Amino acid sequence: MKKIISLFYRNLFLTNRLFAALTCSVVLFLLSFFFPWLGIIPTLAFWVLIILFLMDVLLLYRTANGVFAKRHAPERLSNSDNNDLGVYIENWYSFPISVGIIDEIPFQFQKRDIWFKTNLKPREKKLINYVLRPTRRGEYEFGDIRVYAKSPLGFIRRRYNFEQAETLPVYPSFLQMRKYELMAISNRLTDIGIKKIRRIGHSMEFEQVKNYVQGDDYRTINWKATARQGNLMVNSYTDEKSQHVYCIIDKSRAMKMPFEGLSLLDYAINASLVLSNVALLKEDKAGLITISEKLGVVIPAERRPAHLNKILEALYKEKTRYLETNMELLFAIVRKVIKQRSLVVFFTNYESLNALHRQLPFLKRIAKYHLLLVVFFENTELKKLSEQPAADVEGIYIKTIAEKFAYDKKLIVKELAKHGIQSILSTPQNLTINTINRYLEIKAKQKI
Template sequence: MKKIFSLFYKNLFLTNRLFTLIGCCVVLFLLAFFFTWLGVIPELLFYTLMALVIIDIFMLYRTHRGVFAKRHAPDRLSNSDDNELGIFIENWYPFNISAGIIDEIPFQFQRRDILFKTFLKPRQRKLINYMLRPTKRGEYEFGDIRVYVQSPLGLIRRRYNIKQAETLAVYPSFLQMRKYELMAISNNLSEIGIKKIRRLGHSMEFEQVKNYVQGDDYRTINWKATARQGNLMTNTYTDEKSQHVYCIIDKSRAMKMPFEGLSLLDYAINASLVLSNVALLKEDKAGLITAGEKIGSVIAADRRPTQINKILEVLYKEKTRYLETNMEMLYATIRSVIKQRSLVVFFTNYESLSALQRQLPFLKRIAKYHLLLVVFFENTELKKISEKPADDVEGIYIKIIAEKFAYDKKLIVKELAKYNIQSILSAPQNLTVNTINRYLEIKAKQKI
């Protein structure tokens, strides 16, 4: 009995309407001292109000469960993307209700606005959708759903604590991966900035012999087939397949820098996932290596259907380290794991020319055996400072320093080009598009 009473008053809340009416009663009682003609009107109104409160309590508490609510969430969340979640609610009361719904989302989001107000008729159902954008990979713990119910009288609220605690994993941006995948299949990649690269010559990967149509390269005419058929026949070629594409992700402290809530490591992980998926769609083999002061995960290049899931599971667990990358160990791993000439995409970050010089000897060795593409990040905050006009002497000093750092980034690109090492200097938000563009360009120019 004590437990029931405890649950009763813990879940009972008074509304503003009730406080307003009580205030009106107090005012009438005060006025009755000065205006005797009011008589018993204040008492009558007060007792009427108390009776309505008792009726309201009876209406809301006469059933054990008056509403049903459930969270609709995906099996996993996509990092840096807007993920759609929903709350399904059904009214089991025989009268109209007003409901306030609070979903206890994980503390990582630091949001206090997940409160929804809705109106439900008897037996009516509703699905309320909302968006969450995680910025870190890992496990996110959701709590219960709190539903505050009001009857048409609106004097009190009853709270329902619906147990919906669950843990959802936040994976690298698989939603972004699917978007690029669908656009690649439908040849609509240009809509999101993916360029069509003009093919120079043709590959030697033979596809079929077909009838000649105007515009075909006359150098591909198959004269033997033409003689047999009596019509002009041409050979057609396709992109070379089964080429190896390895994404190497630097997990050192240089990748810890934040940008719009995400670390540079997260941007590199998202770009690697999309690039690996596009490579598999192009029938190439995708692989992965992560490295910090020691080698992390190694996935040999393959194009099996399960390869992208294997890469996704590995990337989900990766975290930045606090030491510099051991380039000697990384070079030894590349030599032992990658047995044939491959496209090696190295995601890292250099803030100064001296940082590059420490790693350059090992980059030159890798470039001897593979086509090396170094991807690093533009410091967008410094770029904004360098483009902003200075107002005083201190502003001039800050602007000059910012321009010096921005110039160092351009020198790094030139320094890498001297040793035939390709590079991409990209703002974090454009990293994925720029990386895919360069991969398609390399494929079109048959450089692997």
Template sequence: MKKFFQQYYTNLFLTDRLFAALGFCILLFLLKFFFSWLGEIPEIALGVVLMLWFIDLFILYRNVQGIEAKRLTSKRLSNGDENPIEIEVKSKYGFTVNVRVIDEIPFQFQLRDKDFRLNLPPGAIKSIHYNLRPTKRGEYDFGFIRVFIASPIGLVTRRYNFDGAKVLPVYPSFINLGKYELMAVSRYLTEFGIKKIRKIGQSTEFDQIKNYVGGDDIRTINWKATARKSALMVNTYTDERSQNIYCIIDKSRVMRMPFEGLSLLDYAINASVALAKVAMLKEDKAGLITISETIGAIVPADRKAGQLGTIMNVLYKEKTRYLESNLELLYSSIRSVIKQRGLLVFFTNFESLSALQRQLPYLKRISKYHLLLVVFFENTELKALSTEPAKDIEGIYHKTIAEKFIYEKKLMVKELNKHGILSVLTPPQKLTVNVINQYLALKAQQRI
């Protein structure tokens, strides 16, 4: 018995039902002082409670391992997305047990309500499903799975501890990549506001052989195919499709601003991963540059099989810095690294027109050699404030200032367009879709 308690006492818990039964027995003993006719009823009641307690102990601890539980997750979590988590519980008891499952999830979520209750018939297997939405990249430590078992008697509870401890990395958003892949391969781009412009290329990349129609260049007639088909056939060619697409991510302090739990840097990282995937599906080469006061990571543009994984591994550890980005250094790095003209998508943020004007000379120099697309963010809090009716003089002041900053954002777009620099001003939650739409529009217009 001593060995039994030494082995199991730490996992043995008394229930409210037992305390209620003992309280009832105590009440009977107290009443016995005033009502002698109770006789031996209090002793009998206490004996019954103790007997049931021992029976409960026996049936719960008769099986060395009466319950099995395991946590089923993917090898990594997707930042900013709902990630499914499953806990599978199997009963080996010969009777129905009441089960309480507590999953020790990573401290980053600051959740204490992952507490599940269920009934398990003999030999049954049940699954518990819930979702976790991480808002920071990095490593997340899962702890034990605590399973508490009670028999139908319910006087004691036995705890099982399953070592579900594991460390899962949280990578840039990858769960919704399939949705953006459909945008890349869909032929019905007009639903995204994109009109594809057909342009007959004259490069050496062969496309197909088709029937001759009026207006086709007679120099492209394929005489062998004509002889076989007894009709004029011509070769068609397409423009070179493999272009360099670089995502340039600003890691300076302007990207620390939070929105719905994610920083602007995280939104830019998620959009970069999605754009890289779509670009490679469109047969372009995807690359990456990160910049703050110094040059961060540089991933040369490529479309090999592991390129997307390389980009995600680089972005996995990127963090914002506290100084302003050095765009002069960015310009010199672009000139030395990127030898061919391509599309550069620069994710940054400007909160004032003067901030843009400080960086504008370097942006103009970059746009001379590449097609530059500057992506920056709307301040959604200011936009919401500007639409609210003012209730007093202070409210009028706040609303006026908010409208001033919103108007400055529109001036930034005009200023960039004036110098031939493309721009996208977008709310954070629509960043990925808007950037991919802009890329597809440029692709359809044969600008890249």
């Protein structure tokens, strides 16, 4: 009995409407001292309020379970993407109600305003959708769903607690991967910013004879087939297949820097996942290596159906470390694991020429055996500072230093090119698009 009474008081909440009615009743009692003609009106008003209050309690509590709610969530969330979630709610009362819903989302989002309001007719069902954008990989713990129901009288709210604690993993951006996957399958990568690569020459792997369309190379016209068909026919060639593409991700402290809530490591992980998927769709073999002061994950290049999921699971667990990259160890692993000439995409970050010079001897040795593509980041915050006009002497100093760092980035590109190493200097937001662009360009020019 005590437990029932305790639950009753714990889940009963008074509304502003009740306090407003009590305030009016008190005012009437005060006025009755100055205006005796009010008589018993204040007393009647008070008892009417008490009766309505008890009726409201009876309406909400005579049904044991007047409301049902459940969270609709995917099995896993995609990092840096908008993930759709929802709360399904159903009114089991015989009268319309107004409800407020609190979904206890993980603390990582730092949001305390997830409050939804809606009205439900008798026996009505609704699905309330909302969006969450995580910025860190890992496990996110959701709490209970709390529903506050209010009858048409509106003097109290009854709280319903639905225990639905669950833990959802946040994986690298698989939603972005699927978007690029659909574009790659339909050859529509240009629709989302992937530029069209102009071919210089073509692969010698014959695919088919097809009708000529505007834009086809005249040199590929098949005159014998043209004579037989009476229409221009051309030979179609396909890119070379089963080439090895390795993504090497630097996990050192240089990749800890945050941009728009995501670390550089997360940007590199998302780009690696998309690049691996596109490479597999192009019938190449994708591999992965992660490195810091010690070796992380090594996944040899393959094309098996479950290979992409193996890469996804490996990337999900990676974290930034705080020491510099052991480049000597990286070179030893590359020589041991990668047996044939491959495209090696090294995701890292350099803030100065000195940082590059410490690693350059090992980069040159890797480039001797493989086609090395170094991908590093443009500091967008420093770029903004360098473009802002200086208002005082301190502003001039800041602008000059920012321009120096931006110029160092360009010198790093030139230094790498001087040693025959390709590079991409990209903003974090455009990293995926720029990396896929360069991969498609390398395949089109048959550089591997």
